[in-house]
Amino acid sequence: MKRFLSLALCASLAILSACNKSPESSASNGSGGKKLTIALMPKSKGNAYFISCKAGADEAAKELNVDLLFDGPTDPDPAKQNEIIETWTTLGVDVIAAACENKEGISTALKKARSKGIKVVTYDSDANPDARDFFVNQATPEGIAETLMDEAARLTDSEGEFAIITASLTAANMNEWRKHIEARLAEKYPKMKLVDTKPCDDLKDKAQAEATNLMSAYPNLKLIMAICSPAVPGAAEAVKQAGKTGAVKVIGLGLPSENRKYVHEGVTQSVVLWKTKDLGYLTIHAAADLANGQLKPGAKEYNAGRLGNLKVEGDSIVLGKPFIFNKDNIDQFDF
Amino acid sequence: MAASENTTPRRHAIGEVLFRHETILLLVLIAEWFYFNSVGRRFGTLDNTFEIMRHSAEIGLLALVMTPIILTGGIDLSVGSLLGLCAILFGKLWRDAGMALPLAAGCTLLIGALAGGLNAVLIARLRLPALIVTLGTYSLFRGLAEAITRGVDTFTNFPDSFLALGQQHFAGLPTQVWFFLVVTVVIWLLVHRTTFGRSLRAIGFSPEGARYAGLPVERRIAQAYILAGVVSALAAIIYTARLGQAKADAGTGYELFAITAVVLGGTSIFGGVGTVHGTLFGVAAIAVLDNGLVHARQPREMAGMLTGVLLLAALGAGALPKLLAKLRGPRHSSAPPS
Secondary structure: OHHHHHHHHHHHHHHHHHHHHHHHHEEHHOOOOOOOOOEEEEOOOOOOOHHHHHHHHHHHHHHHHOEEEOOOOOOOOOOHHHHHHHHHHHHOOOEEEEOOOOOHHHHHHHHHHHHHOOOOEOOOOOOOOHHOOOOEEEHHHHHHHHHHHHHHHHHHOOOOEEEEEEOOOOOHHHHHOOOOOOOHHHHHOEEEEEEEEEEEEOOHHHHHHHHHHHHHHHHOEEEEEEEOOOOOHHHHHHHHHOOOOOOEEEEEEEHHHHHHHHHHHHEEEEEOOHHHHHHHHHHHHHHHHHHOOOOOOOOOOOOOOOOOEEEOOEEEEOOOOEEEEOOOOHHHOOO | OOHHHHHHHHHHHHHHHHHHHHHHHHHHHHHHHHHHHHHOOOOOHHHHHHEEEEEEOOOOOOHHHHHHHHOOOOOOOOHHHHHHHHHHHHHHHOOOOOOHHHHHHHHHHHHHHHHHHHHHHHHHHHHHHHHHHHHHHHHHHHHHHHHHOOOOOOOOOOOHHHHHHHHHHEEEHHHHOOOOHHHHHEEEEEEEEHHHHHHHHHHHHHHHHHHHOOHHOOOHHHHHHHHHHHHHHHHHHHHHHHHEEEEOOOOHHHHHHHHHHHHOOOOOOOOOOHHHHHHHHHHHHHHHHHHHHHHOOOHHHHHHHHHHHHHEEEEHHHHHHHHHHHOOOOOOOOOOOO
């Protein structure tokens, strides 16, 4: 049985070695060498959103000639991100770039990494400010709100009634967006009227029910704006089932993949989000420049390769205006 | 069947030690260590060794208390959920009820004991199957944790003095490792050096036989589940200190890691056979694999895969001698094939 066990072990180690073409050559190029090692962590590994971020990260890593490690939780254990980051810390990578699932929890691990001289960048969702050097911000609340409002105005010729479906009336980020949407509305579109705002608890079927209610309560409703991602297909389904395709337009903040069907059917006019590939590209670009000293705290502007000059607000680098996905371009994106 | 391993003739004493499950697992562990040390530049450092210990303390604790339970032929699927429940109750007692941290910790251990007691009553007193009972409490405890926090409330901003328990060192070792060592020693002594441990094995072999032999079967089984509850609560406190936050999803899936470690460590899932040090090796084999793969710059999915391979190989190795003996026919030799 010993022979059998050692055979099994050898087999598994052989698999390992086979996958691991030249571990020594990359391992010996750590912090002391020329080639930087940047570790990129998604919130969860199988998520299409982050896979798409990684495509951009790979592009930047190739362009800047850095080693890119990509790893993240594959199970729902909230301690997993910490464990991987702590292991990266002992491994001695140069920069850690993380999308944080648990702000407080991950901050302890990131702080520890910083105390060992590792640079830390967060992207997509931030950690505590003292746990990282920079936050790569995919979109500011103003940017999201203004893009949504302008798009709503464009689709309704700047007049008529519209309603918002949000996740909950207490969600901090969405309330921030709503504040900016209302400010934009008051400032630029006097003929438009926000008639109601309904919460959907981040559930698609609840969003569908709310959208149905809104359409019967406000027969003149011209557009539904869904600002949490499950609400966009939810509202679209309601409009479709009510037979009001085109009469009541749907826009929202969500993933192209979840809305592709409705966009092609003409139920949903546009979906607003950032280009995740650019987010990954920018994250690695900033991480590399942070490590080699080209990006310093206090910078006002940052030149991010193919993305050009981007604004730096305090310690967050802003990707820019969100992107609008519609019938013409939505098939080019697979997240 | 399993008893035959214990009753092989004495003349193969050295061979027996060498081919014992634990010995082989230890060799596997050493092989793992050397492999990762040759591939990962910083794998073998003291810092990293401490990290491995820190990361495996909670699952290690759960595996330690799972061992006596599996020895009785039982199982406890609720330990991971109980960890989550205890973590948020600990946070709630401290933040919302305004208790001092030591008091909150004491109450949490008590809650753990009560929760373990619930399993104990249902399994030992009402004689319901452990698998079904703990499957129920597995959902119940996690559900309670989610209901209490509504899935969104998290407890953070613990004082540094408390976080030191999970993040700092004490007398040269990560603080929680001391707790782990104490629990290890206590459980090892309990299982291997007391009548308590012997009665657990007897129950595992044959509950009815143990009952006829005059052993307090119900009480022993109940004690094993209550112990599991208390130690799960301790693991919850350590987990909270390590992450600096308590959330309802803490410890998701830990029960399966703990069971894997125990079975990998050579404890029979049917009860009666197993050791505490075997469980320790099992925990270490999984933890080293998990950490080593990052150092070898391999994706983490490999960890799950290789753990599976390891477990199946260990089980296969256990079944192999019998299979070989069958193939060889009725020959007199009982020497291990090597």
